[in-house]
Amino acid sequence: MPDHLPIIDSGQATQPLFWGVDVGGTNVKIGLVDDAGQTLAFEKISTEVSLGPQAAVNRVANEIAKMEQNLGLPRAQIPRVGLGTPGSMDLAAGMLVEPPNLPGWWHFPIRDSLAAALERPVSFINDANAAAFGEYWLGAGRAYDSMIMLTLGTGVGGGIIVNGELVNGVNSFGSECGHILVDSAADANLCVWGGGRGQLEAYASASAVVQRTRERLTEGASSELAGMLGGGDNELTAKQVFLAAEQGDALANEMIDETARWLGIGVTTLVHTLDPGLVVLGGAMNFGGLSSPIGRRFLDSIRQEFRMRTFDNVYEGTTLDFATLAGAAGYLGAAGYARAVHRQTAAES
Numbered sequence: 293m294p295d296h297l298p299i300i301d302s303g304q305a306t307q308p309l310f311w312g313v314d315v316g317g318t319n320v321k322i323g324l325v326d327d328a329g330q331t332l333a334f335e336k337i338s339t340e341v342s343l344g345p346q347a348a349v350n351r352v353a354n355e356i357a358k359m360e361q362n363l364g365l366p367r368a369q370i371p372r373v374g375l376g377t378p379g380s381m382d383l384a385a386g387m388l389v390e391p392p393n394l395p396g397w398w399h400f401p402i403r404d405s406l407a408a409a410l411e412r413p414v415s416f417i418n419d420a421n422a423a424a425f426g427e428y429w430l431g432a433g434r435a436y437d438s439m440i441m442l443t444l445g446t447g448v449g450g451g452i453i454v455n456g457e458l459v460n461g462v463n464s465f466g467s468e469c470g471h472i473l474v475d476s477a478a479d480a481n482l483c484v485w486g487g488g489r490g491q492l493e494a495y496a497s498a499s500a501v502v503q504r505t506r507e508r509l510t511e512g513a514s515s516e517l518a519g520m521l522g523g524g525d526n527e528l529t530a531k532q533v534f535l536a537a538e539q540g541d542a543l544a545n546e547m548i549d550e551t552a553r554w555l556g557i558g559v560t561t562l563v564h565t566l567d568p569g570l571v572v573l574g575g576a577m578n579f580g581g582l583s584s585p586i587g588r589r590f591l592d593s594i595r596q597e598f599r600m601r602t603f604d605n606v607y608e609g610t611t612l613d614f615a616t617l618a619g620a621a622g623y624l625g626a627a628g629y630a631r632a633v634h635r636q637t638a639a640e641s
Contacts, residue, residue: 295619296323296334302363305332308634309365311373312627313352313406314422317341317393320348321619322355324363324370325627329430331620333359345388345397346405353409372634373414374626375406376422383464386416393446415633419622421458421467423615424451425632426625427572431617438568441615442469442555443575447484448493452566458629470497474557495554498530498577505533505547515543534579537586545586548579552590556597563602563610574615581614 305326314321317339324333335355339348360370380389386403388394403416417425424433424441433439437456443449450469452459459466470493475481480490484499494500505528509518517536520528536544559571573591580587591614599607617624 295321295336296623297331297617297620299334300326300330300332302332302365305330307369308631309370310627310630310634311356311370311410312422312623312625312630313373313375314419314622314626315339315348315375315377315394316419316622317378320352321623322352322359323620323623323627324359325624325631327631329624329628331624333363334623335359339394341394341396345394345400345402349402349405349409352406356410367412371412372630373406373410373412374422374628374630375403375414375416376419376622376626376629377402377416378419379464379468381416381418381464383416383418383460386414389464415626415630417458417460417626417629418449418451418464418467420449421451421460422623422625422629423449423574423617423621424453424467424572424625425458425629426617426621426623427451427574427615428453428456428625429628430624431621432572432613432615433570436568436570438566439570439572440469440559440562440566440568441572441574442558444497444573444577445575446497446499448497449575452562452568454566454568469558469562472558472561474554474561492554492558496551496558501530501533501547501551501577502528504550505543508543508547513543516541517544530577534584534586537579538584548586548590549593552593553597556594556601559594559598559612560601563598563606567606567610569610571610571612572615573613574617574621578614587614 306328312323322335378391388400388402390398403414407414420443427433438454441451448470450467452467471491473490474492475490481494483491483493520526533544579590
């Protein structure tokens with residue numbers, strides 16, 4: 293799947309322009325986006341978490357300066373930058389608090405550090421909210437006023453948009469859909485991040501798929517995946533579960549169906565709370581998406597679980613589908629959020 297959309301010539305751009313920066317545990321994606329959502333420039337650099345947050349800020353600023361120079365763009369044409377990072381965070385203060393997948397980056401003023409390096413304002417949001425805003429602006433949600441997005445990866449992220457506004461929350465924890473409760477049992481599974489018991493992430497993330505598969509294999513379930521229990525180069529992953537399912541492996545297919553069931557429960561709770569009309573599934577773990585029979589069955593199983601647990605009119609009035617922007621959603625959403633803040637600021641001045 294592509295990391296970015298086709299790049300247009302700067303002469304075709306609709307002014308003004310905005311940078312979108314999507315920080316992940318492995319890579320940072322940097323895209324220059326025009327007012328119509330078209331990408332003019334894109335670069336992906338290694339996050340290099342071990343070097344610390346200030347080093348990453350400096351490298352992002354250097355890449356942006358280099359691209360602006362190559363394009364011959366004056367700074368006035370790019371009035372604001374959007375920045376999405378993993379949580380936890382304090383959005384009002386522009387601080388990373390204690391993001392689990394960015395060790396050594398805790399309690400760092402990343403918004404103001406990047407703003408100082410770029411000499412322009414930075415709009416700061418959660419990375420999953422950025423991806424959701426990208427889908428809302430340019431992807432699967434562009435025909436909707438409200439939507440929920442779940443990002444399925446190592447954990448489960450979330451983004452919620454209501455009437456065009458991101459739900460960020462008082463404690464910068466709004467839209468953390470992966471932490472809704474789906475299992476109240478005393479021995480319910482624990483989340484990969486933070487150890488929350490019984491939360492959606494503990495059942496519907498790639499980490500959860502691997503954990504449940506390991507448990508079944510340890511109990512003696514028959515599967516071609518049994519040879520991957522030792523780790524190393526042949527480590528068991530959610531992708532390996534998907535590949536085995538494509539080959540007809542019964543346990544692998546059972547694990548995917550279980551994941552769909554838990555997601556259906558989570559989707560029902562979220563829809564009953566917000567009734568947005570659209571729920572979008574993004575992230576790396578889509579089991580092949582619409583291009584694979586496994587991915588299509590996965591999506592249909594979530595729909596059927598939702599149908600079983602909701603009201604007929606709610607089911608009929610809710611679209612549940614895969615995201616469409618793939619790896620570009622984060623930087624596009626960060627840029628789109630910067631665009632929205634710029635427009636609001638201009639209207640108020």
